[in-house]
Amino acid sequence: MRVFVTGATGFVGSQVVQELIAAGHKVLGLARSEAGAEALAATGADVQRGVLEDVSSLRKGAAASDAVIHLAFIHDFLKFQENCEIDRQAIEALGSVLAGSDRPLIVASGTAGLAAPGQVATEDDVVPPNFPFPRVSEQTALSLKGVSASVMRLPQVHNTIKQGLVTYLIAVAREKGVSAFVGEGRNCWAAAHVSDVARLYLLALEKHEAGAKYHAVAEEGVPMRDIAETIGRGLKVPAVSLSPAEAAAHFGWLAMFAGGDLVASSEKTRENLGWKPVGPGLLADLEQMDY
Numbered sequence: 001m002r003v004f005v006t007g008a009t010g011f012v013g014s015q016v017v018q019e020l021i022a023a024g025h026k027v028l029g030l031a032r033s034e035a036g037a038e039a040l041a042a043t044g045a046d047v048q049r050g051v052l053e054d055v056s057s058l059r060k061g062a063a064a065s066d067a068v069i070h071l072a073f074i075h076d077f078l079k080f081q082e083n084c085e086i087d088r089q090a091i092e093a094l095g096s097v098l099a100g101s102d103r104p105l106i107v108a109s110g111t112a113g114l115a116a117p118g119q120v121a122t123e124d125d126v127v128p129p130n131f132p133f134p135r136v137s138e139q140t141a142l143s144l145k146g147v148s149a150s151v152m153r154l155p156q157v158h159n160t161i162k163q164g165l166v167t168y169l170i171a172v173a174r175e176k177g178v179s180a181f182v183g184e185g186r187n188c189w190a191a192a193h194v195s196d197v198a199r200l201y202l203l204a205l206e207k208h209e210a211g212a213k214y215h216a217v218a219e220e221g222v223p224m225r226d227i228a229e230t231i232g233r234g235l236k237v238p239a240v241s242l243s244p245a246e247a248a249a250h251f252g253w254l255a256m257f258a259g260g261d262l263v264a265s266s267e268k269t270r271e272n273l274g275w276k277p278v279g280p281g282l283l284a285d286l287e288q289m290d291y
Contacts, residue, residue, distance in 0.1 A: 002026040003205065004061040006052065006090070007071030008045065009036035011162050012108075012154070015198035016069060017045055023202055028065055030057070030072065053086055055093035062097035067104040067205060070094060070137075077253050084134040091137060095144035104208040105149040106201065109138035111190055111215060111264035112257070114153075120220060121153075121190075121264040123213045132256075142211065150212040152204060155190035155264060157197050157216070158282050160289040165189070166282070168254050170231055170291075179232035179239045182247045182259030185225025190264040192218035193279025203273040217266035218277035224258070230283050234291040 003020055007013035008029025017027050017040070027045035030052075031037040037047045050057030052072045062068050070091060074083040091107055098105050113132050114121035127139055141149040156164030163170075166189075173179040197216045204214050225239070232239035248255045269275055280288075 001066040002028060004028045004065035004068045005071065006030045006058065007073065008040055010071060012157055012194060012197055013071040015194050016071065016201045017043055019198040019202045021045065028061055030061060052090050055089060058090055058093045059097050062094045068094050068098065069201060069205065070105065070107045081134045084136065088136055088140050091140045095147045095149070099144065099146040102148050104205060105141065105147055106204055107137050107141035107149060107151055109151045109153045111153045111155050111217065112262045115263065117261055123215055123268040148208065148210040150204060150209060150214065152201060152214050152216055153264070154197065155192055155217050155262065156282060157192055157194050158285050159194050160285045163282065163285065165254065165257055166227060169227065172251060172254065173231050173235055173237060176250060177237050179228045179235065179237055180242045180250055181224045181228040181239065182242055182244060185223060185228060185241065187224050187259060187261045188221025189224065189262040190217045190220055191222055191282040192216050192277060196277040196279045200273065200275050203275055207273055214269045215264050215266040217264045218279065219281055220265055221263040222282045226283060227286065230286040234286065234289065
C-alpha cells in the first residue's frame with residue numbers, strides 16, 4: 001500500500017515509517033521543515049511538505065494514498081485546547097477524502113481518562129460523555145460517515161530518549177531538584193516501547209478492521225513511585241512524596257496526570273492482531289538513558 005503518514009518525522013511516526021517501508025509498503029510522509037523532509041527522504045519515503053493546520057495539504061496526501069495513519073499532534077500544552085481543535089479539523093479533512101471507500105484511516109488516541117479510578121481501561125471502553133480532556137481524536141474519527149476508521153490508543157511510549165509524559169516529569173525534577181510523586185505513589189501508568197508500538201501500527205494496517213480500538217500497551221501499569229525513584233537516581237536528586245495540594249504547584253499543568261491512574265490492558269489487541277511486545281520496559285529505559 002501507499003500510506004500517507006502525518007507526524008512522520010515525530011518520535012512514534014518516524015519509527016512507524018521505517019516499519020512500513022521494511023514491510024514493503026510505500027510511504028508519503030508529511031514534513032513541516034526542510035530538515036524533516038531530508039530525514040524522511042533518507043528513509044526512502046516520499047515527502048509532502050505541509051503543516052497540520054493546512055487542511056488542503058492533508059486532503060492532497062490522503063487523496064494520493066491507499067491508507068492514512070494520523071500521528072501528528074502539536075504538543076504545546078499551554079495551547080492544548082487550541083491544538084485539540086486543530087487535530088479535530090485535520091481528522092475531518094482526512095475523512096472527507098476517504099469517505100465512501102474502504103481505505104483505512106488509523107488515528108492516534110490515548111488510554112487516559114477511559115476507566116474509572118482503580119479500574120483498568122480495555123478496548124471495549126468508550127470515551128465517556130464527561131471525558132476530562134478536550135482532545136477528541138477518537139470521537140471524531142469514529143463518527144466520520146462512510147470512513148473505514150480505527151483508533152490506536154497510546155500509553156507512555158518510550159525509549160531511552162523520550163517517554164511520553166514521563167519526559168515532562170524528568171524536566172520538572174531537573175528544574176525543582178526533587179523527583180516527586182503524589183501520596184504513596186501507588187498510582188500507575190501504562191507504557192510500551194516505541195519499537196513495539198510501530199510494529200503494532202503495521203499489524204493494525206494490514207489487518208484493518210473498521211471501528212476497532214487497539215491498545216498499544218506492553219505494561220499495564222508502572223507505579224509512579226518507581227518511576228520517580230528511577231528518575232531521582234538518574235538525576236541524583238531525592239525522590240519525595242507530595243500531597244495533592246502541593247502537587248498542583250509543583251507539577252503545573254502536569255498535575256492533572258501526576259496523581260492519577262493511567263492503567264490499561266491490551267489483551268484483546270494481542271489476541272486479535274497477534275501482537276507480542278518484546279521491547280525494554282519503561283523503568284529499564286529510564287535506567288539506561290543519559291540524564
